[in-house]
Amino acid sequence: MGNSVRVRFAPSPTGPLHIGGVRTALYNFLFARQKGGSFILRIEDTDRNRYVEGAEQYITESLKWCGLEFDESPDRGGPFAPYRQSERSDIYSKYIHKLIESGHAYFAFDTEEELDQRRESCKESKDIFTYDHHSRTYLINSLTLSRQETEHKLRSGVPYVIRVKIPENEKVIVNDLIRGEVVVETNNLDDKVLFKSDGLPTYHLANVVDDYLMKITHVIRGEEWLPSAPLHVLLYRFFGWENSMPEFAHLPLILKPDGNGKLSKRDGDRLGFPVFPMAWKDPVSGEIFSGYRESGYLPEAFLNIMVHLGWNPGTDRELFTLTELTEEFSLHRVGKHGSKFDVEKARWFNHQYLQLSSDEDLYGYIQPYLREHSINPSKNLAVHILHLIKDRAFLIPDLWSQSWFFFIRPREFDNAVYQKIWKPDTAQTISDFCRELKEASVFNKEELQPFIQDFAARKSLKMGQLMNPLRLMAVGSNQGPGMIDIMLALGEEEFISRIEEGMIRLTSST
């Protein structure tokens, strides 16, 4: 039990979770489930300045929509609670002091302004200022100050940060499950701030301490963390935790579909697809960002889209349930390079899942539209209609846009279609057809089709000459399933009524 897999998803509540984050959460989830391990949510809210109201709730809700349930989280609790870093500050101060005692960290009193100034002046001489093994020898810190001076500053409340003291001339090896060995010279590392002047830790400290305390076995996170992984390895070493250090897996990033750079907040709506699982309203600006849920994607489809951005099963198979993904997933089959999002393929995935949906599900998806229009068809009829149109639907709203005319009589007729199909003798044909249809009493599955064929043959009509006008009047355009199916679904009375009304409007308006 002591070595059972434990992974965490550790977002920072600075805004809505975007699809890169969802994918990271998904890979963590799949890995945990496959290994029979635990999937933990830890909120990394140590930056008060960037805290966004509602972000944490958004994260929880959107992952729930995806079907990713945590075993331990701020809401559910767990053996290592609390799971919000802002509630764990005592822990971090305790550990940072261990680092100071062992000489691996030191107090630094330089103000942000002073450091900014140095960065500025370095820029002029095309240099870069870093707080490192070199510059720490002339800056204001407990390494350059005497013990008494340091004590005095601390006692008199001078603001300070605590920095890691990176050793010189060493090589740090990060063993990455996806990338192999990554070797970095410590001389290229800087003395990162571990503990801020506001008394809270930075990511690096909090992350390492919590991962250790929470017995995390695998750190699966975005590639943006790869450059600081050597620092994390060093911290494990300084704390004496190297034996229980988690394994690392740095995931490739999701890139902008056009241009360059990693996908960002505004790319989606600019390029016509959501970057967020659910819609998000910025609490400050009021700006609204679209989401997959609201755009009509199914959670299963969304998950498949996400999982394939960087992973593949090694076979031609593309459609999986969450359970199947749990069985198939492997970090070894995660690629090394970033991938661009493809909306068309995303729509195709959703189309596939819509086709796989049960009648019950489809009926559920269309309810909001029926309610919105105060329509209350029998379930049998609704399901029958959904069967007729579902293969034309890519997103949930298509279910309605492809079926509304079964429920609502069209008020407008597509003029382009009218121009194309309406011929001088059409009106005569249709009224003959209507009259014969009413007299024949053949409005049923068996007889309707032969009746129509016979009528067309007797009048020497091509099917289109008869059916296209009927469709225009019954549906309002040139869309929809087979005309016979539409007629039968509408019923004789409604169908004939539509045709008669259509005839009046189309023949008088021109």
Add this chain to the structure above:
RNA sequence: GGCCCGUUCGUCUAGGGGUUAGGACGUCAGGUUUUCAUCCUGGUAACAGCGGUUCGAUUCCGCUACGGGCUACCA
């Protein structure tokens, strides 16, 4: 600028020292459909470049180019 990571069809990718470099989405062309869409069939299209190793390299190594990440008292 420095450090690190990466590079197979337009996109997601399989593959890997000797292959007709495979699949999916898209696209194009046919077919089905009385319409539109779906669907079916077929086509199109890729190993970034240059060196090296090798009998042989797209595959291994190096360099270059390009792309990306990081370089905050943000995560």
